[in-house]
Amino acid sequence: MTDRTCYLYRHFAADGSLLYVGISAAPGKRTSDHARHSGWFEETCRINVERFDSREAALSAEAAAIKAESPRWNVIHNARSVPAAPELARQSLTRQVAFRPLYTLKTAAEELGLSPQTLASAVAGGRLSSVTVETARGARVMVSGWALIDWIESMEASDD
Numbered sequence: 001m002t003d004r005t006c007y008l009y010r011h012f013a014a015d016g017s018l019l020y021v022g023i024s025a026a027p028g029k030r031t032s033d034h035a036r037h038s039g040w041f042e043e044t045c046r047i048n049v050e051r052f053d054s055r056e057a058a059l060s061a062e063a064a065a066i067k068a069e070s071p072r073w074n075v076i077h078n079a080r081s082v083p084a085a086p087e088l089a090r091q092s093l094t095r096q097v098a099f100r101p102l103y104t105l106k107t108a109a110e111e112l113g114l115s116p117q118t119l120a121s122a123v124a125g126g127r128l129s130s131v132t133v134e135t136a137r138g139a140r141v142m143v144s145g146w147a148l149i150d151w152i153e154s155m156e157a158s159d160d
Contacts, residue, residue, distance in 0.1 A: 006058035007049050008065065014045040018071040023058040036121075037155055039113040040073045102133070102142045112148070119143070122151060 007027040011019040011034070019040055024030035027049050034041045052058040066077035105123070109116040122128035123141060128151045130143045 004055060006052050006055040008052060008058050008061050009050075010048045010065070010069075010071070011041070011044045012046040012048070013043045013072075018069050019043055020073045021062055021065045021069065021071045022074075023052075023055070023062045025055070033155060037114060037118060038073075039115075101145055102131070103145065103148065104140060104142055108143055108148055112152075127151060127154070 004025060006023055006025050008021065008023050009027050009030070010021050013019055020034075020038075022030065031047065034044075050061070052061060063077045065071075066074045103111065105116045105119045109119050112119075119128060120141075123130045123143070128143060129147045130141050132139050133142050
């Protein structure tokens, strides 16, 4: 991995509690991603950004900050129990895909901790592939577990 400028960011709620800590080479874009895809983002009232000379330095600072500050929505490095969040979705979904190969947008959204509108927007924008299934109640837009994993991975890759 090559050294390059990277940023550590912290999202805070109105009451000052720490919601999330992360790193990105493009913190503005990553904030936009969180706004679209992270269920906790609506609680964000303030964001602090700190510059590091390398991704490795930012990763180290991120791990230390999560361990020391216990943000509500971080999973990795966090000793406290964290509610289900979109960041957990890939691990959870990978285990479930064999049992539920197709999801309605509502069910997928519940699994990911997102709104059905967020997934519908991803489908409409061509970022999440879907199929239309004819049922007794009419046509339903559904997504496969593998399509959800691909979509999550594309979001993760976009913050590198």
